[in-house]
Amino acid sequence: MKTRITELFGIEYPILLSGMSWISIPKMVAAVSNAGGLGILATGPLNAEQTRQAIREIRSLTDKPFGANATLMFPGAVENARVLLQEKVPVINFSLGKGDWIVKGAHAYGGKVIATVVNARHARRAEEYGADGVIATGHEAAAHGEAVTSLVLVPSLADAVKIPVIAAGGFADGRGLAAALALGAEGIAMGTRFMTTKESPLHANFKQLSIEKGVADTFASLRIDGIPCRVLKTKAAEKAERRGLNLIAAFFNSREIAQQIRIPYFKLFLGVIASGWKNARQLAFLANAFKAFHLATENGDLEKGVLPVGQVTGLLHDEPTVKEVIERMVAEAKLVREKLTGQLG
Ligand SMILES: Cc1cc2nc3c(=O)[nH]c(=O)nc-3n(C[C@H](O)[C@H](O)[C@H](O)COP(=O)(O)O)c2cc1C
Numbered sequence: 001m002k003t004r005i006t007e008l009f010g011i012e013y014p015i016l017l018s019g020m021s022w023i024s025i026p027k028m029v030a031a032v033s034n035a036g037g038l039g040i041l042a043t044g045p046l047n048a049e050q051t052r053q054a055i056r057e058i059r060s061l062t063d064k065p066f067g068a069n070a071t072l073m074f075p076g077a078v079e080n081a082r083v084l085l086q087e088k089v090p091v092i093n094f095s096l097g098k099g100d101w102i103v104k105g106a107h108a109y110g111g112k113v114i115a116t117v118v119n120a121r122h123a124r125r126a127e128e129y130g131a132d133g134v135i136a137t138g139h140e141a142a143a144h145g146e147a148v149t150s151l152v153l154v155p156s157l158a159d160a161v162k163i164p165v166i167a168a169g170g171f172a173d174g175r176g177l178a179a180a181l182a183l184g185a186e187g188i189a190m191g192t193r194f195m196t197t198k199e200s201p202l203h204a205n206f207k208q209l210s211i212e213k214g215v216a217d218t219f220a221s222l223r224i225d226g227i228p229c230r231v232l233k234t235k236a237a238e239k240a241e242r243r244g245l246n247l248i249a250a251f252f253n254s255r256e257i258a259q260q261i262r263i264p265y266f267k268l269f270l271g272v273i274a275s276g277w278k279n280a281r282q283l284a285f286l287a288n289a290f291k292a293f294h295l296a297t298e299n300g301d302l303e304k305g306v307l308p309v310g311q312v313t314g315l316l317h318d319e320p321t322v323k324e325v326i327e328r329m330v331a332e333a334k335l336v337r338e339k340l341t342g343q344l345g
Contacts, residue, residue, distance in 0.1 A: 003181065017029060019044075021293060040067040055083070072096050085105040096144070117137070133164040140311040143308040145230060164187070172193040174328065174329040174333035178332075178333040201298070203298060224237070226285030230309065235302075
């Protein structure tokens with residue numbers, strides 16, 4: 001296949017693995033890149049040293065192009081993004097923050113940068129400071145989509161910017177791939193579909209649920225991690241939403257985060273307090289959500305675990321390999337083209 005995205009990244013198919021915390025680990029990244037797409041490492045749960053190790057591991061598993069993300073609102077993300085630049089990662093994807101310095105740093109060694117955005121204002125800003133593309137995340141997406149669905153968001157961003165748009169949120173098969181290209185996207189990024197594959201480290205309890213659940217079995221709420229976040233509808237997720245922000249739990253959970261990213265807790269605590277109540281509240285929400293996401297992905301904890309999942313969970317009926325997902329999508333998209341040629345004349 002040939003689109004501006006395949007040309008830009010030097011890949012065979014315009015299909016990206018979204019950066020998903022605890023899921024987009026080196027072996028997943030390599031599986032997607034080796035199958036002709038672009039794997040993106042999630043650095044959210046990693047500290048700087050672990051990020052460096054993960055990049056080296058990816059390089060030992062594939063010689064194909066790959067990417068890594070930095071969710072700039074997370075503690076430790078700026079340090080991780082610096083490692084991505086030092087390691088000359090071919091494609092850097094940043095979200096939830098201003099990444100102009102990442103664009104500058106990556107372009108200095110010939111790297112590419114894509115910004116995850118949810119509206120035209122953010123997309124134009126990313127274009128202005130030189131991003132090579134944007135990922136448009138629609139309402140259907142797992143985790144942080146906003147109010148507008150991909151069906152409307154993708155063409156609106158394709159009209160708003162000249163750089164290529166990658167559609168995310170609501171894509172799981174060849175029909176979705178063909179539809180995204182028809183809407184003006186140059187490729188797609190998928191989270192939920194790749195999360196339920198043989199190579200995915202997602203716990204079997206949640207892989208099973210993800211296959212069983214229907215298109216209406218997710219919900220988006222501000223009360224999971226403080227920004228609109230879509231998760232699988234389970235008893236634990238509904239309880240977390242009812243409870244909202246639990247400051248005592250946040251105190252203990254943020255201690256774990258400080259340990260994980262290896263900064264002294266008092267430094268993290270003082271930094272958070274100094275950043276003002278709004279930011280502190282947001283980080284407290286994130287600390288609790290991180291804990292619940294981790295319990296779901298790694299431990300399969302159905303009592304306390306909460307899992308970000310997109311509406312496409314209702315389109316998943318099996319657990320294929322990453323290669324099978326990509327091959328099936330490409331074949332199906334070509335069938336759609338033939339059908340459309342017949343229908344459109
Ligand atoms: C388990 C899980 C963890 C995620 N973690 C992150 C993250 O750390 N940072 C981020 O920007 N997006 C994260 N996402 C969102 C994905 O990057 C992506 O936007 C979304 O999965 C696309 O929608 P889809 O699931 O319909 O394909 C996560 C998604 C899932 C399913």
